[in-house]
Amino acid sequence: MKLHSLLKVLPLTKAPRENPDINSITNDTRKIEPGALFICIKGHQTDGHQFANAAVAKGAVAVLAEKKVAVEAPVILVPDTKRAMAVLADEFYGHPTQRLNLIGITGTNGKTTTSMMIENIFRDAGKKTGLIGTLHIKIGDEKLETKNTTPDNIVLQQTFAHMVEEGVHTVAMEVSSHALIQGRVNGCDFDVAVFTNLSQDHLDYHETMEEYKRAKGLLFSRLGNIYDRNKPKFAVINADDPAGPYFVKETSAHVVTYGIDQPAEFSAGNIQMSVDGASFTLHSPEGKQEVKLRLMGKFSVYNALAAITTAYVANIPLQSAIHSLEQLEGIPGRFEAVNAGQDFTVIVDYAHTPDSLENVLKTIQQFAKKRIFTVVGCGGDRDRTKRPLMAKVACVYSTNPIFTSDNPRTEDPSAILADMEAGVQDQRYKVIPDRKEAIQTAIREAKQGDVVLIAGKGHETYQIIGEKVIDFDDRLVAMKAIEEL
Numbered sequence: 148m149k150l151h152s153l154l155k156v157l158p159l160t161k162a163p164r165e166n167p168d169i170n171s172i173t174n175d176t177r178k179i180e181p182g183a184l185f186i187c188i189k190g191h192q193t194d195g196h197q198f199a200n201a202a203v204a205k206g207a208v209a210v211l212a213e214k215k216v217a218v219e220a221p222v223i224l225v226p227d228t229k230r231a232m233a234v235l236a237d238e239f240y241g242h243p244t245q246r247l248n249l250i251g252i253t254g255t256n257g258k259t260t261t262s263m264m265i266e267n268i269f270r271d272a273g274k275k276t277g278l279i280g281t282l283h284i285k286i287g288d289e290k291l292e293t294k295n296t297t298p299d300n301i302v303l304q305q306t307f308a309h310m311v312e313e314g315v316h317t318v319a320m321e322v323s324s325h326a327l328i329q330g331r332v333n334g335c336d337f338d339v340a341v342f343t344n345l346s347q348d349h350l351d352y353h354e355t356m357e358e359y360k361r362a363k364g365l366l367f368s369r370l371g372n373i374y375d376r377n378k379p380k381f382a383v384i385n386a387d388d389p390a391g392p393y394f395v396k397e398t399s400a401h402v403v404t405y406g407i408d409q410p411a412e413f414s415a416g417n418i419q420m421s422v423d424g425a426s427f428t429l430h431s432p433e434g435k436q437e438v439k440l441r442l443m444g445k446f447s448v449y450n451a452l453a454a455i456t457t458a459y460v461a462n463i464p465l466q467s468a469i470h471s472l473e474q475l476e477g478i479p480g481r482f483e484a485v486n487a488g489q490d491f492t493v494i495v496d497y498a499h500t501p502d503s504l505e506n507v508l509k510t511i512q513q514f515a516k517k518r519i520f521t522v523v524g525c526g527g528d529r530d531r532t533k534r535p536l537m538a539k540v541a542c543v544y545s546t547n548p549i550f551t552s553d554n555p556r557t558e559d560p561s562a563i564l565a566d567m568e569a570g571v572q573d574q575r576y577k578v579i580p581d582r583k584e585a586i587q588t589a590i591r592e593a594k595q596g597d598v599v600l601i602a603g604k605g606h607e608t609y610q611i612i613g614e615k616v617i618d619f620d621d622r623l624v625a626m627k628a629i630e631e632l
């Protein structure tokens with residue numbers, strides 16, 4: 148594509164004279180290919196403008212910037228390169244989201260689970276699916292690694308274009324609050340936006356719950372008919388969450404609600420919990436239907452309701468959606484059992500917020516016959532104020548809490564543990580900073596009928612200590628500890 152043709156989508160007062168061919172666009176010198184347009188982004192760590200020279204040296208043929216940069220290539224100046232990047236990426240890749248049924252899922256907890264449920268439902272209904280989220284990007288059955296839950300505009304639009312080429316029909320995509328604030332999904336034409344729930348997390352970044360909620364709200368306020376005014380848009384909202392009405396108010400799309408306690412268009416009654424999973428009666432505009440999940444806990448019922456409601460607004464027959472959910476055996480690292488023939492239960496779960504930890508522990512309490520060991524830590528360089536709350540939850544709902552490390556990153560692990568300890572009065576807990584040792588201790592001490600919950604890292608296969616990333620998988624460490632008993 149010629150530079151001038153690409154730049155037509157920007158309201159420029161002055162375009163450069165030169166008109167090179169643009170083969171790719173990027174905001175990262177580590178990904179430059181000859182013929183690229185390099186976009187300078189002011190980031191949280193560094194300023195992309197300082198890499199403009201390196202970009203040109205590596206083959207960039209034009210540079211988009213917010214301020215003058217002295218380079219041997221045409222420079223296009225715009226007031227906000229992040230906003231321009233969203234528009235350019237959408238244009239460069241041919242507006243792929245117009246050709247996809249794009250479902251965005253936001254909320255503090257349950258995004259990965261709900262998006263995988265939605266992906267399964269659409270796939271089982273015969274549609275080719277795409278998935279973008281914490282675990283990976285998936286195009287049909289092909290899995291690609293991803294750094295962020297919600298990638299930046301360029302990676303996103305490139306991925307969508309690839310999906311269109313591969314004949315994908317529906318994409319289920321997790322949309323994080325960071326992505327919404329940073330404009331990573333600007334230019335995406337969502338068809339359905341789903342709200343799971345809102346509770347404390349990421350206050351290191353958003354500072355207040357109001358700001359965090361406002362960030363999530365952007366998915367709903369921007370759910371407009373940006374391309375095709377006749378295409379209906381839907382907001383699928385959890386009616387039980389206190390923040391639900393805020394998102395309803397933010398959107399001009401059709402609102403469809405789901406819930407358990409408050410009146411909602413899709414609701415679950417007669418909820419039964421067993422060790423095999425949660426079952427419930429679905430009440431919907433199509434009447435009553437029985438649903439028997441293989442997933443545990445009330446939170447799984449919420450995720451299932453969100454997925455069923457989404458399927459309904461996209462015209463998937465309810466019976467097909469229910470059948471698909473009933474086949475789903477589990478999501479990696481979410482309430483995942485580790486079994487090596489031991490006579491106690493070991494569960495690895497990604498709960499890394501006070502609310503998710505409480506939900507998981509309440510679910511465990513429903514079937515635990517004896518003691519509950521909770522091995523838990525809190526991430527470094529992340530919300531400090533959730534640490535005492537998570538520690539408190541671990542102590543309230545388990546008999547044997549063990550505080551340990553979870554990706555300390557650049558923080559001192561003992562300082563993180565001290566923040567956790569500040570949240571508890573009683574001395575019932577143990578502090579074992581080394582995560583492997585903490586898991587081994589819980590497993591060695593557990594007796595017949597006990598439950599060991601290893602919380603916080605779920606599917607993660609690493610531990611981040613300082614700048615180093617070392618191999619670490621709770622499931623493998625637990626398995627080995629059981630085998631060594």
Ligand SMILES: CC(=O)N[C@H]1[C@@H](OP(=O)(O)OP(=O)(O)OC[C@H]2O[C@@H](n3ccc(=O)[nH]c3=O)[C@H](O)[C@@H]2O)O[C@H](CO)[C@@H](O)[C@@H]1O[C@H](C)C(=O)N[C@@H](C)C(=O)N[C@H](CCC(=O)O)C(=O)O
Pocket residue numbers: 174175176177187188189190191192193194195198294295296297298299323324325326331
């Ligand atoms: C705090 C934060 O959100 N940071 C995100 C942000 O990076 P940044 O602003 O720090 O970028 P930077 O490192 O300062 O670089 C500025 C610019 O210089 C460029 N650069 C930099 C170095 C270089 O050698 N060459 C170069 O060109 C960079 O490509 C960039 O364009 O933009 C990057 C691209 O989109 C993201 O990868 C990065 O996510 C970091 C890795 C991260 O950890 N983010 C977390 C907090 C996050 O976003 N999490 C959410 C999920 C949370 C949840 O829901 O639980 C997510 O969506 O992943």
Ligand SMILES: Nc1ncnc2c1ncn2[C@@H]1O[C@H](COP(=O)(O)OP(=O)(O)OP(=O)(O)O)[C@@H](O)[C@H]1O
Pocket residue numbers: 254255256257258259260261281296321343344446447449450480481482496497498499502503504506507605
């Ligand atoms: N609807 C829910 N309500 C509360 N807690 C939930 C819900 N669904 C899942 N959880 C808990 O939250 C944990 C994380 O779930 P999941 O990975 O689906 O959420 P997420 O929103 O994608 O998280 P992240 O923001 O880190 O990507 C699960 O391991 C479980 O403990």
Ligand SMILES: N[C@H](CCC[C@H](N)C(=O)O)C(=O)O
Pocket residue numbers: 296499525526527529553554603604607
């Ligand atoms: N998306 C979340 C994941 C947290 C997982 C936990 N293991 C941690 O490292 O804090 C975050 O980046 O805050």
Ligand SMILES: [Mg+2]
Pocket residue numbers: 258259260280281282296321
């Ligand atoms: Mg996720």
